[in-house]
Amino acid sequence: MKPIVRVLVVDDDALVRAGLTMMLDGADGIAVVGEASDGDQVQGAADVHGPDVVLMDLRMPRVDGITATRRLRSRPRPPEVIVLTTFDTDENILHALRAGASGFLLKDTPPARIAEAVRQVAAGEPILSPRITRRLMDKVTVQAGAYSSARASLAGLSPRERDVALAIGRGHGNAEIGAALDMTLATVKSHVSHILTKLSLGNRTQIALLVHDAGLV
Template sequence: MISVLLVDDQDLVRLGLRTLLTSEDGFTVAGEASDGLTAVERAATLRPDVILMDVRMPGIDGLEATRRIMAAPGESRVIVLTTFEHDEYVFEALRIGASGFLLKDTPPVTLLDAIRTVADGGALLSPSVTRTLIREFVTKGPRRLVPHPRLDQLTEREREVVGLAAEGLTNAEIAGRLVVSPATARTHVSRAMVKLGARDRAQLVVFAFQSGLAT
């Protein structure tokens, strides 16, 4: 059973999410919050598997709430909900540990699959979303690189693989580019994640941007 905390300042949105989740087998609503501070408190006490987090809320916003939740003990994973695909907070949310983001008009089936994916340890960072983030990030102009402190632990091949992942390539596409098996590509990605302490592929891509492995 996957427990979910619903965080949104609109009662109607929370009601819709609750209705969807309670009508499906395998899900339970752990609780609700209508602002960021309450979300942080309930995440700590309820320890949900997944948190659906709105970005713009009164008090502290969803970004700061996510930051505090990720910094606290616990295994909860955050999916950021946004109204706009190019939300200015998306990259920062991924940087601080969110497992991905979804638009609020995401079809119900897609939302349920996304929750399952994140609960299983995956990330909501499809190639198309990754490429969108790259375009948004690059068009903001020159950026100050902040290399990951454990970057030197990566082999040259792992650096290459991380860079390709940041381009939005899947493991199969990375394998094709490097002329290796998909299993080998997957292994390189997994090892890079472990060495850099990335919670998931989403955070790995962020580390690639910050360390200069993505161009």
């Protein structure tokens, strides 16, 4: 029997929280273990409920989702975070990904897709559409020095690790990377783990962003 994915729902709209809770509680292998109505409640709720995945609204009155995500992801053994938004062109989404979120969903995403995204992120796979990710990345100007810093960071990887990092930057999943680079799935996962450790990153989404900053995709 597969373990239940524990979810914390964070949104300042009570109707949105109720809708997500009702929908996810009825999904196979998922349980909503808690709710929070603002970003300043997230860390306390995570301590109490121990979620595997947090569905995080971006715009909240006291502490926004970006700040809450950054604080949450800086903790030891943090849960994965999926940010929620109404607009897929909002630059704040990309900032949330840089803060450590594993992906994002639009609030009008079909229920079955939201449930699948929760399972996917809990299993260690980000939920980034290459098309949407490219649109978001193109909206953000790389800060001065970020290009050189990203290039220097990636230079510390082995040639095979660099190949994997570039594939992640292109939006490829582990199975696709394995097929393209003639690696087993276990080898791909091992390379991803080594890349995260070497670059002091929290998840593969941040690898993709670093590759973008380096101008390699």
